[in-house]
Amino acid sequence: MPSALTTRRFTVDEYHRMAEVGVLAPGERVELIDGKIVTVAAIGSRHAACVDLFTPLLVEDVGREVRVRIRNPVRLGDSSELELDVALVRLRPDHYAEGHPRPSDVLLVIEVADTTVDLDRDVKAPLYAAASIPEYCLVDLPSDALKVHRDPTAGAYGHIRQLRRGDHVRPWALPELEVAVSEVLA
């Protein structure tokens, strides 16, 4: 399709309505990225294993004010709703039953990429930065590395670090937690 301008984009509300009326089937794995509905790749076993490795580390340390969310939707503005692998969100009394977390609720996003590194780096990073999500960690399985993005400014992360096995990292939102990169690379 030559021009991106000609495609009819959808808002988050329209996207939800499509699911409500059955245009999007209940089992469908889709996301809304910048107004476009895209299919989500099936999750490989290495990807799934990585997510599982993060969970106990984070859950142990989150304390009372923060919650760990696994593969649940996060709404970024009016044009994007993504299913993040792991998100650290502020505790809310209703646990987001009334509505998915918004960017201001999100303290950390972790995406594991096996076949989608380019997408997660080139499309999603700017989206998270534009939503001012304080920290975005991309687990790049093909490169066997962690890419930690911080300082979101004007649609881009100002500070990006590449970490490998042997390195350690402390999440911005949980400074007391030290994670060994080799612990979370499946």
Place this chain on the structure above:
Amino acid sequence: MPALATTRRFTVDEYYRMAEVGILEPGERLELIEGEIVRMAAIGSKHAACVNRLNRHFARALGSRVLIVIQNPVRLSDRSEPEPDVTLVRPRPDDYSGSHPGPEDVLLLIEVAEATVDFDRDVKAPLYASAGIAEYWLVDIPAERVQIFTEPGEAGYGGSRAHGRDEMLRPAAFPDLEVSVDAILP
């Protein structure tokens, strides 16, 4: 973005359902092209005049031998339902109130392009060809010519010829008919 993520494509049924429930609004000028919902460009007066001239010319020349369809849907498949500028279709007693015309009903399909020449050539021509539309005319207003596409196939039209202002056009479906390019162009 589209190259990195797989777009969720829609069927004609899903497209209609979206319109039914109000996700797509009545005033929106849209087409479904290979499962993507695309906005149509606004119609400038030159474009409109072209359509008016084609309409008048064919109506006078062909009378009840055809039904002239102006900017109404033609259902090419379960993924594509464009609204071509001018489509000459076989007459049908119900005037297609039971269902939109399909490729087998189309005698000649014409698109007029003012700002959308690239799209009408690079996206629509292959689309019409793979649907088996026997003859497709692209009225290229900026270049002041009409491009005639013939020999439809899965990979696109096998034949293509441009005709300038001083030339006459003869539709294959109506060999007795002549249309002057100059009489069509604004």
